[in-house]
Amino acid sequence: NAGVTQTPKFQVLKTGQSMTLQCAQDMNHEYMSWYRQDPGMGLRLIHYSVGAGITDQGEVPNGYNVSRSTTEDFPLRLLSAAPSQTSVYFCASSYDRDLAGTGELFFGEGSRLTVL
Amino acid sequence: GENVEQHPSTLSVQEGDSAVIKCTYSDSASNYFPWYKQELGKRPQLIIDIRSNVGEKKDQRIAVTLNKTAKHFSLHITETQPEDSAVYFCAASMNYGGSQGNLIFGKGTKLSVKP
Numbered sequence: 001n002a003g004v005t006q007t008p009k010f011q012v013l014k015t016g017q018s019m020t021l022q023c024a025q026d027m028n029h030e031y032m033s034w035y036r037q038d039p040g041m042g043l044r045l046i047h048y049s050v051g052a053g054i055t056d057q058g059e060v061p062n063g064y065n066v067s068r069s070t071t072e073d074f075p076l077r078l079l080s081a082a083p084s085q086t087s088v089y090f091c092a093s094s095y096d097r098d099l100a101g102t103g104e105l106f107f108g109e110g111s112r113l114t115v116l
Numbered sequence: 117g118e119n120v121e122q123h124p125s126t127l128s129v130q131e132g133d134s135a136v137i138k139c140t141y142s143d144s145a146s147n148y149f150p151w152y153k154q155e156l157g158k159r160p161q162l163i164i165d166i167r168s169n170v171g172e173k174k175d176q177r178i179a180v181t182l183n184k185t186a187k188h189f190s191l192h193i194t195e196t197q198p199e200d201s202a203v204y205f206c207a208a209s210m211n212y213g214g215s216q217g218n219l220i221f222g223k224g225t226k227l228s229v230k231p
Contacts, residue, residue, distance in 0.1 A: 103150060
């Protein structure tokens, strides 16, 4: 299994440009999410999905869109990039947990985005 | 929504000493508390977790304690080694009967273990 795969690993954008960060997992996980990591701010949840066709907002959703057309893929779209979106982005997935199951989040390697 | 506070933000210890990182949470409905370790330039990885029906859990040199009444939980690392140097994140979520709860993370603690 490849686990959680993110592309690209690095990207530089100009203000106002759009782009999509790709995320795919091959573990048949129902739950997928996107976090951003900024120095001193920890990991903040952007959007999440509990299954194909279902998405919802996290802590910091403004400026980002997501869709979940398949169980495997969960792309993150920046429609009009801003310097405040310069960050490291992590995609993560998990089994649909129950009280007895593990709640482990499996993270991708991260995508470093710079907006000039 | 849930809010997780983590202290200290940085921690420096001598090799062989113990390290303790503390977190508090705001939502009394939260019932799952994991800890993640992130080495420099790498992805976060789960090192230990605890559920609200358990007060303490150990795994070799690491342990987590939970005080539900006070809404705080702590990570304890004993006999620290240089490879324990990393950023540690606590998190909290509420999952109930198969529903996925979102993990809300603390801001992280940078642990440095000096040889």
